[in-house]
Amino acid sequence: MALDRRTQCQAWNTDHDHQVAAGRARAQAFTTVYQAAAGLASFAAFSARMRASHGSPQLFPHEAAKYVAPQDIRCCAGSLPLPLQRIIHAAWAAGNGWGIDHWLGDPDLRLPLGSLFAQGDYGHTWVAWDVGWLVCAACWLAAFCPLCLSDWIDDHVLVRLPQGLCAGHGGRW
Ligand SMILES: [Zn+2]
Numbered sequence: 001m002a003l004d005r006r007t008q009c010q011a012w013n014t015d016h017d018h019q020v021a022a023g024r025a026r027a028q029a030f031t032t033v034y035q036a037a038a039g040l041a042s043f044a045a046f047s048a049r050m051r052a053s054h055g056s057p058q059l060f061p062h063e064a065a066k067y068v069a070p071q072d073i074r075c076c077a078g079s080l081p082l083p084l085q086r087i088i089h090a091a092w093a094a095g096n097g098w099g100i101d102h103w104l105g106d107p108d109l110r111l112p113l114g115s116l117f118a119q120g121d122y123g124h125t126w127v128a129w130d131v132g133w134l135v136c137a138a139c140w141l142a143a144f145c146p147l148c149l150s151d152w153i154d155d156h157v158l159v160r161l162p163q164g165l166c167a168g169h170g171g172r173w
């Protein structure tokens, strides 16, 4: 009987020690996995922000939309208009990882006022976005109203964007 108790006690102690050790191992493994995940997340955030600051395409657009604020989306030439930043951010959130090149046309193809739709109103489904801005519901392309943003000709970004008249200026949108 005494022997049995001692055996039981030893067994319990062994079990107890084992459980504590197992618990510690689990905690350590959890910490390692957690830290690895946290490290990956912070790298993904870093990578997304870096790409956003250069106007580069995003590898994981949904993640990028989480990690990057619209106003942090820029291009190599500098800042972008906020409505365009918001359009790009919305495109990322919808799963399209395009870089700024998706939105900016060739800088040599300056489009005279009102001539845009003579050249390229094919297939776009323009809807109103911010004041003076339109977005294509199909491809997220951004267009601006040259009458709302009248100094567009001096803007390094606007001269590379399609134009369309807003509803307030007689446009169809
Ligand atoms: Zn389109």
Ligand SMILES: [Zn+2]
Pocket: 132, 145, 146, 147, 148, 149, 165, 166, 167, 168, 169
């Ligand atoms: Zn307008």
